Amino acid sequence: MNQIANAPMGGYSMDALSRLLLPGRGRTRDAQEIKAEKFDELLELANLNHVTVRALGLLAKRNDDIGERAANAQAAEMARVENAVSVLERICAGFKESGYDVTVIKSLDHWPDLGSDLDLFTTARPEQVLALMKDKFGAETAERSWGDRLAGKWNFVVPGMPELIECHVGRLGQTGEQASIAAALPSRAQRVNRGEHWFTITGASDRLMISTLQRMYRHFFFRLCDIVDTVALCDAGGVDYDDLEHSARQAGIWEGVATFMAIVSDYAEWYRGTGLGLPHGVRAAARFGGSEIFFRDSFIRVPIMPQSASLYGLQLSGMIRKGELQNSARLTLLPWLATAAAVGQKITGSDKGIW
DSSP: OOOOTTSSOSHHHHHHHHHHHSOOTTOOOOGGGSOGGGHHHHHHHHHHTTOHHHHHHHHTTSSSHHHHHHHHHHHHHHHHHHHHHHHHHHHHHHHHHTTOOOEEESGGGGTTSOOSEEEEEEOSOHHHHHHHHHHHHOOEEOOOOHHHHHHTEEEEEOTTOSSEEEEEESOBSTTSOBHHHHHHHHHHOEEEEETTEEEEEOOHHHHHHHHHHHIIIIIOEEOHHHHHHHHHHHHTTOOOHHHHHHHHHHHTOHHHHHHHHHHHHHHHHHHHSOOOOOOHHHHHHOSOOGGGOEEETTEEEOOIIIIIHHHHHHHHHHHHHTTOHHHHHHHHTHHHHHHHHHHHHHHHSOOTTTO
């Protein structure tokens, strides 16, 4: 079984958050162990890793200044979340009223936490989405990057909402190469409530595949929420591994999905003593696991060369073998896009307009 390299990782705050949210090995969710002088640092890291409400809820149980500060900060964050999901519900209703399907992807996976932007997927035509967002909600389109144009997505600034609405139109993946996942997503979605609000969200297999595309093929880092969310999903028995493998193979990302799951399982095993109990086939397909990850700049990183690069190669070769020439052509642009973003970051300090 793989183990996490150099754990505890990320210094005090990441280790403290991991212990708090993934209790085990005889430990409980003892918020009293959190040092008062580390509260601000821990809160900042929790915000970046989208576990703020969950972490603060545990810290708020303390009967001291930290407990009071945590309760106040949690109340403020929950007010932000409530405002965001209220507007999001109205936007989703607007899509439905116009006869367009819409599925919330990624954003509600972290509930009761919420990310810094809100992602939707629809098969409506781009001009229909643009007209709807402008006419019904007074939204303005944010500047689109090269990556946005390839991926078929638009960001909208909605009045009264600090968070951007990121709408993926008909395609998924960094270069819009994932047509198979996108085509099947609406028919596999499910209706759920989040607080007093109702949404259509991705099914478990699609959720894990989208998370894999984001973490293993684009950003090359995990937020702590990705691990905590996936552990909760698996512990609840929400994953059909046969369906997950079938769907991921169709999309050409089975090895990436298996690697994603192996990393989560190893991380969970380090902190709570038990992993996810992954089927043998998942472990066999994984290209690496928790022993390869490391902490840097507030996030849990996965190595790009050669590990993640090999996953890209497998995805591309699989698409070519299946004759998906248009999607393969899109995917071949990814290294050039990443290189341009890296050069832009080095020269200007930002990859804005590219990635």
